[in-house]
Amino acid sequence: MPWRGAFSISEYxxxxxxxxxxxxxxxxxxxxEELRAQGIEPYPTRAERTHTSLQAIAALExxxxxxxxxxxxxxxxxxxxxxxxxKLVFTHIEDGEGKIQLFLRVNEIGQxxxxxxxxxxxxxxxxxxxxxxMRTRTGEATLQVHDFKMLAKAVSPxxxxxxxxxxxxxxxxxxxxxxxxxxxxxxxxxLAVNAHIRENFRQRAAIVKAxxxxxxGEGFLEVETPILQPLYGGAAARPFVTHxxxxxxxxxxxxxxxxxxxxxxxxxxxxxxEIGRDFRNEGVSFKHNPEFTQLEFYCAxxxxxxxxxxxxxxxxxxxDTVFGTRKFTFEKEPGKAYELDFSTPWRRLEMRQGIxxxxxxDIAEYPTAEALFKAIVTRHPHKTPDPHVxxxxxxxxxxxEFLEPTLIQPTFLHDYPRDISPLAKPKPGDPLTxxxxxxxxxxxxxCNAFTELNDPLDQEQRFLDxxxxxxxxxxxxNPLDExxxxxxxxxxxxxxxxxxxxxxxxxxxxxxxxxxEVLLFPALRKEE
RNA sequence: GGGCGUGUAGCUCAAUGGCAGAGCAGCGGCCUUUUAAGCCGUUUGUUGAGAGUUCGAGCCUCUCCACGCUCACCA
Numbered sequence: 001m002p003w004r005g006a007f008s009i010s011e012y013x014x015x016x017x018x019x020x021x022x023x024x025x026x027x028x029x030x031x032x033e034e035l036r037a038q039g040i041e042p043y044p045t046r047a048e049r050t051h052t053s054l055q056a057i058a059a060l061e062x063x064x065x066x067x068x069x070x071x072x073x074x075x076x077x078x079x080x081x082x083x084x085x086x087k088l089v090f091t092h093i094e095d096g097e098g099k100i101q102l103f104l105r106v107n108e109i110g111q112x113x114x115x116x117x118x119x120x121x122x123x124x125x126x127x128x129x130x131x132x133x134m135r136t137r138t139g140e141a142t143l144q145v146h147d148f149k150m151l152a153k154a155v156s157p158x159x160x161x162x163x164x165x166x167x168x169x170x171x172x173x174x175x176x177x178x179x180x181x182x183x184x185x186x187x188x189x190x191l192a193v194n195a196h197i198r199e200n201f202r203q204r205a206a207i208v209k210a211x212x213x214x215x216x217g218e219g220f221l222e223v224e225t226p227i228l229q230p231l232y233g234g235a236a237a238r239p240f241v242t243h244x245x246x247x248x249x250x251x252x253x254x255x256x257x258x259x260x261x262x263x264x265x266x267x268x269x270x271x272x273x274e275i276g277r278d279f280r281n282e283g284v285s286f287k288h289n290p291e292f293t294q295l296e297f298y299c300a301x302x303x304x305x306x307x308x309x310x311x312x313x314x315x316x317x318x319x320d321t322v323f324g325t326r327k328f329t330f331e332k333e334p335g336k337a338y339e340l341d342f343s344t345p346w347r348r349l350e351m352r353q354g355i356x357x358x359x360x361x362d363i364a365e366y367p368t369a370e371a372l373f374k375a376i377v378t379r380h381p382h383k384t385p386d387p388h389v390x391x392x393x394x395x396x397x398x399x400x401e402f403l404e405p406t407l408i409q410p411t412f413l414h415d416y417p418r419d420i421s422p423l424a425k426p427k428p429g430d431p432l433t434x435x436x437x438x439x440x441x442x443x444x445x446x447c448n449a450f451t452e453l454n455d456p457l458d459q460e461q462r463f464l465d466x467x468x469x470x471x472x473x474x475x476x477x478n479p480l481d482e483x484x485x486x487x488x489x490x491x492x493x494x495x496x497x498x499x500x501x502x503x504x505x506x507x508x509x510x511x512x513x514x515x516x517e518v519l520l521f522p523a524l525r526k527e528e
Numbered sequence: 529g530g531g532c533g534u535g536u537a538g539c540u541c542a543a544u545g546g547c548a549g550a551g552c553a554g555c556g557g558c559c560u561u562u563u564a565a566g567c568c569g570u571u572u573g574u575u576g577a578g579a580g581u582u583c584g585a586g587c588c589u590c591u592c593c594a595c596g597c598u599c600a601c602c603a
């Protein structure tokens with residue numbers, strides 16, 4: 001907000017650096033000043049509440065007929081609608097659980113208080129009201145107010161206006177806050193006004209809790225590893241760089257947890273997991289945010305087949321405990337909804353087979369990048385991949401172009417090319433392929449897992465190969481982590497590892513097609 | 529980063545290149561069971577910013593800003 005000079009009210013003049021106030025805000029500031037002039041503090045320090053909105057309604061419903069007037073309650077919440085009628089006022093307040101109607105009546109509180117309410121209370125203000133529970137003529141559970149108090153005056157009007165409930169119970173939103181930018185930038189206003197958004201985030205919290213409870217139940221230890229790292233690794237992504245002044249060295253925000261968690265397996269912690277933030281300095285899109293929540297776990301003496309079972313059971317557990325069902329509707333595009341079924345077992349599909357079925361190309365017949373490239377351009381002349389990439393990248397291209405869009409129901413796509421999987425263990429008898437799978441749902445990648453490479457000499461060679469393979473591609477070049485190799489030389493048990501974007505899982509289960517909808521404060525350019 | 533699109537009152541949206549508008553919110557009044565309460569009256573604008581074309585620009589052109597979609601990127 002540009003500074004445009006102080007608001008003229010004497011109370012504030014010269015005292016604060018004032019934003020530019022709208023005419024609506026100036027009126028509310030005037031009300032604040034008038035309240036203070038009357039000795040009424042518009043921001044009192046303490047509040048009281050005996051019932052939440054739901055508790056008050058439940059108490060009324062539980063009361064035997066004729067004893068309703070015994071139910072005294074003090075409620076607190078934000079004013080969302082007012083209907084003043086001269087000698088009566090109906091108003092709805094909203095608290096953390098829902099809405100409840102307040103009824104101010106001249107017979108109980110007198111005209112003076114009615115007028116005072118109408119003059120000084122606005123939509124958005126926090127109010128405390130006490131009285132007795134009653135039912136209106138239409139049967140709505142309502143608090144008949146005997147006394148009320150301002151808890152916090154809102155200077156700025158909330159962006160949304162009103163809801164209408166039709167006879168059939170449908171909620172129609174009028175002048176609702178829909179602007180995507182305002183909703184994301186001012187999430188506080190979005191949450192205050194859009195109850196269904198609050199529900200999204202409650203569900204997200206429940207999902208994370210259910211993931212934890214499943215892994216805890218399976219004997220996994222939750223750990224925390226460094227976010228600020230001297231080297232980054234475990235994924236192919238550009239990192240954020242920062243600098244430590246005293247140590248006089250650059251530090252990186254982690255792009256994955258993998259290399260630290262596997263060090264713990266060397267230390268005989270057999271089952272570990274971490275839920276936390278990864279940072280990738282890359283493009284922002286409806287499914288990418290520069291920081292996102294990742295779950296990784298590593299399980300000693302397991303292979304990727306065991307990890308598949310853990311995965312489908314873990315997600316099944318989340319579905320059951322949070323939603324009570326394994327069937328979900330996901331609207332990937334407007335008007336294009338999928339019915340997803342997370343029942344176990346998920347479909348297993350070998351990548352070679354999947355690519356053959358969807359593109360007509362059997363990658364096993366083309367063991368070199370040159371041969372595979374030729375096969376692709378011959379069969380699909382209108383779809384041309386970059387000719388200078390590795391065989392693994394070409395397979396990735398086929399996967400993205402042809403196979404991925406067909407993977408709607410939960411599917412484990414398994415057995416990946418070795419050269420795009422430098423931390424995965426080769427399949428016995430097939431040196432070009434590693435034991436890796438990705439979980440696909442609704443046509444996009446949900447998770448990634450493999451039988452972890454635990455041969456320190458092979459690992460060292462893979463790192464060196466990466467350095468040369470991508471020598472002309474700085475962005476792909478991961479630093480060689482000598483300490484990780486040192487750890488592995490002490491001996492790492494065979495193990496299966498797993499990583500999943502928690503934001504993406506939340507998107508799927510809450511039917512949100514944009515990652516912004518499941519992040520409270522998604523990354524945005526700074527405002528002017 | 530490329531392409532396409534959007535930006536008008538606090539909110540949701542109108543306006544052939546010709547006086548910037550409506551509903552809600554706000555303000556004043558009436559109203560003792562309302563729930564988008566209603567009725568009467570009424571206020572609010574740097575049309576994202578800047579430049580240009582034109583007698584005249586919300587509208588056309590250019591630059592910039594923000595956001596959305598999409599492509600690239602994301603093993």
